[in-house]
Every structure is written in C-alpha cells, then in structure tokens.
Amino acid sequence: MPELPEVETSRRLVEKLLKGKRLVEVLPDPDDRIVFDRASPEEFREALEGARVKGTGRKGKYFWLELDRRPWPVFHLGMTGHVEVRKKKSFVKAWGRRLYSEPDRKGLDPRILPFCRLRMVAADGTEIAITDPRRFGRIRLAEDPEREPPISKLGYDPLVEFPSAKKLGEILAKRRAPIKAVLLDQGVFAGVGNWIADEVLYQSRLSPHRIAAKLSTAEVARLRTTLLAVIRKSVAVHADYYRYPKSWLFHHRWGKAKEAMTARKQKIVHDTIGGRTTAWVPSVQV
C-alpha cells in the first residue's frame, strides 16, 4: 500500500543498497508501454545502464535515483507497486539479459515474476526489482525531478516541510470539499493516501464528511498535529504494519465487514467520499 511511509521506506532501502554503485544491467520489461508510458523501455535502459547512483530523493509518493549523469529515473508505485531485492551475485548471470525469455524464468520467485516491470543490477551483484501487478505505477525519466511536473506540482511533504497551523487554516478555508477529499489532494498534502487520511481523521476525531472550510482553528490544529504524528510513526517503524500502534484504525479498516469494530469495540462505517472508500467511526468522529 504505497503511501508516503511505504515509499519512504522503499527509498531508504534502495539508497542503502545502491548508493555509490554502478548499474551494470538495467532490464525493463521490453513490452511494457503502460508502466513505461513516456520513455520506452529501451530508452530507459540506455539512460541508466553504466551510470553510478549518487543518492536518492523523494517527494510525496514519488521517489527517484540521483545518478552521475542525467536524466534520472523517477518511480511511482501506484496502488500495487513494490520494491524487491536480490543480493546473490550468481543471480545476475543466471538470469541472463532478457526479462521474460524462458530460460531466465529459472531462479525467479514465481510469485514475483509475472509482475516484474524493471530490474536493476549493480556492479557488486545487488539487485533491485520493481514489481507492479496492477500497473497503475509509472517509471519515467526526468532531467530534474523536483523541478518538473508532476513532482513540482505537489504540495507539502509532511516529512520534510509542513505549514503552521495558521497557514494550514488559511489553505483549508478556501476548500468547500469534505475534509477527507482535501486530505487526498496531493497539491496540498503530498504523500497522504486513503488509509492515512482515514487514520488521521479517526485520531483527530473529525468526521470525514466535514467541509474543510468549516473546521475550527482548534480542529485544524488537531488535524495537523495528528497528521504529523501518524506519518512520523509509520515511517519510524518502516511502514511495518505489525508495528503500528494497536489503537490505530488501520488494523480494522480493510474490507467492508458489516460488523467491523476498532480495538475499543467502536463500530466502523464505510462510506464513499471523494470517490474513495472511507472507513470511519461515527461514535467518535464529529
């Protein structure tokens, strides 16, 4: 479930494994024109192969590699994207060059294989794979990711910079949509996704149906503090769901069971708001 914490965790993993290393093999799925929707897989391979990874970056749900030459690869994991890692050196040769040719299937985890969109192999044999069953993710090239769309159009990244309560109040005062919908607006809250929005509203005891502009000063302040706390906590535990506090709505919000309850036995309701399934607790959220 790639929202900010999952993406940040992926970025840190990739940085740890690839920083300072040269990419000796870059293997996009040669037939994929959906995930590779701008640069062709072949252009993508040419841009990356032989380059050295100097670092990584992230804003909102996008992350990228900083190479010793431009352009740089930019990743968005969509709904079902994942970063997978292989460390065995022998793997590289065993896999060969082409992604989906029959002999190369040997040694690949059969669970991962059909959804692998890109593999990157470093000089020391470290290997990263990007998988994405549903193909809502995108892999692109950018000369300067932060300065060009879509990343340049993102709003505040809560892990990096976040407006004061006063400033946030001014932003929300202009919005007539339900607060749930506004929380999902990447032009304001970069990196917030469906479950984080629901979690924040639950913990700040606000109904997702509330019109953003009608929140009181105190409510905006509460929302802001909670949002920062939820994001920081989930990043701190590396988006490991089992380590999220037991009190979080997160553990109970999935599926739409009629009898769904929070840890404190509060009834969970599912509505559609801002076009998305919204789990909330009417007995707590006003």
Next chain:
DNA sequence: CTCAGTGTTCAGTG
C-alpha cells in the same frame, strides 16, 4: 461472474 481496491488523470459541470 461480479466487484472492490492502497492512486492519478481527465472530462464534464457549476
């Protein structure tokens, strides 16, 4: 067979 789903974008409306 049908439908929901962690996200983004675009067409249409007001």
Next chain:
DNA sequence: TCACTGAACACTGA
C-alpha cells in the same frame, strides 16, 4: 480559471 465530482485506467483476488 478554478474547485469539484465521477469515470477510466489494468488487473488480481475475494
């Protein structure tokens, strides 16, 4: 032009 809504996208799994 802007804010907002809802459909479309692609595909798996319940």
